[in-house]
Amino acid sequence: MGLEVAVFALQRSIDAHPVPEGVIAFAVDAADDKSVKEGLSALTAQWDSVDILVFLVGFMSVPPSTIEEMPIEEWDAIAAGNLRSAFMVSAATLPLLKRGKEPNIVMVGSSLAYNPISGESAYAAAKAGLVALTKSLAIENAPKIRANLVAPSAIETSFLAGGGGERGIKALNSGGDEWFRKMSDAYVPTIPMRRIAQPEDIVGPILFLAGPTASFITGQVIHVNGGRVTP
Structure with a gap:
C-alpha cells in the first residue's frame, strides 16, 4: 500500500518524534476547534482530497481518579481530548x-469502552462514545x-506509562517507568x-481496515487485546 502521509500532532510530539522523510506534519491540538480548522486549511493547500483518516488521539487519568474524586475540569478535559476531538477532526475532514x-x-479506541476499570471512568465513557460516533459516521x-x-488494550508506549496530557507528562517524568513495571x-x-x-x-488491523480487502466492512469494531476482553 503506497501512501502519501500527513500527520496532525501536538508540537511537542512532533519535536519528540520527528516524522520520516516524505511525511508532512502539522502542529494541531485535536481538542481545539480553531487548531483543527487551521490544520485542515494548511493540508487543503497541499492536498485536494484524503483517502484515509486514521484517528489516534487521547489521554487518561494519571493517577486514576474515581468518579467521586474526579474534578469536573478533569472529566471535561478527558472527554474533549478523546471524544470531542474525534467529532471535530472527522467532521472537518469529511469534505x-x-x-x-x-x-x-x-x-x-480502547477496550476500556467495553471493560472499564476503576479510576478511568471519563476515559472509558469517552471511548464508548467514540464507538457510537464511528457507527454514526458509517x-x-x-x-x-x-x-x-x-x-486495543494496553499498548507498550510512553502513553501507557504517562497516560498522556499534562498530568501524564508529569507522571511519566517522575516515575512513569516504575508505574509501568508494577502495572505490567x-x-x-x-x-x-x-x-x-x-x-x-x-498497525496490522488499521492497515487491513483502511485497505481494499475490507471494502465491505463498515461500522465495525476489531478488538486487539490478546483475548482479555471478548465482547
Whole structure:
C-alpha cells in the first residue's frame, strides 16, 4: 500500500518524534476547534482530497481518579481530548474524504469502552462514545465512506506509562517507568496471550481496515487485546 502521509500532532510530539522523510506534519491540538480548522486549511493547500483518516488521539487519568474524586475540569478535559476531538477532526475532514478514492475512516479506541476499570471512568465513557460516533459516521456516509474502529488494550508506549496530557507528562517524568513495571506485573497474567501489546500489533488491523480487502466492512469494531476482553 503506497501512501502519501500527513500527520496532525501536538508540537511537542512532533519535536519528540520527528516524522520520516516524505511525511508532512502539522502542529494541531485535536481538542481545539480553531487548531483543527487551521490544520485542515494548511493540508487543503497541499492536498485536494484524503483517502484515509486514521484517528489516534487521547489521554487518561494519571493517577486514576474515581468518579467521586474526579474534578469536573478533569472529566471535561478527558472527554474533549478523546471524544470531542474525534467529532471535530472527522467532521472537518469529511469534505476531503468525499473527494477521495475509496475513502474510509479508522478510529483507534480502547477496550476500556467495553471493560472499564476503576479510576478511568471519563476515559472509558469517552471511548464508548467514540464507538457510537464511528457507527454514526458509517451509517451517515455509506456507501461512499467507510468507518470502523480498532479497540486495543494496553499498548507498550510512553502513553501507557504517562497516560498522556499534562498530568501524564508529569507522571511519566517522575516515575512513569516504575508505574509501568508494577502495572505490567499485575496486568499481564490477566491476558491469555501473556504479554502487553506492541505498536505493531495495532498497525496490522488499521492497515487491513483502511485497505481494499475490507471494502465491505463498515461500522465495525476489531478488538486487539490478546483475548482479555471478548465482547
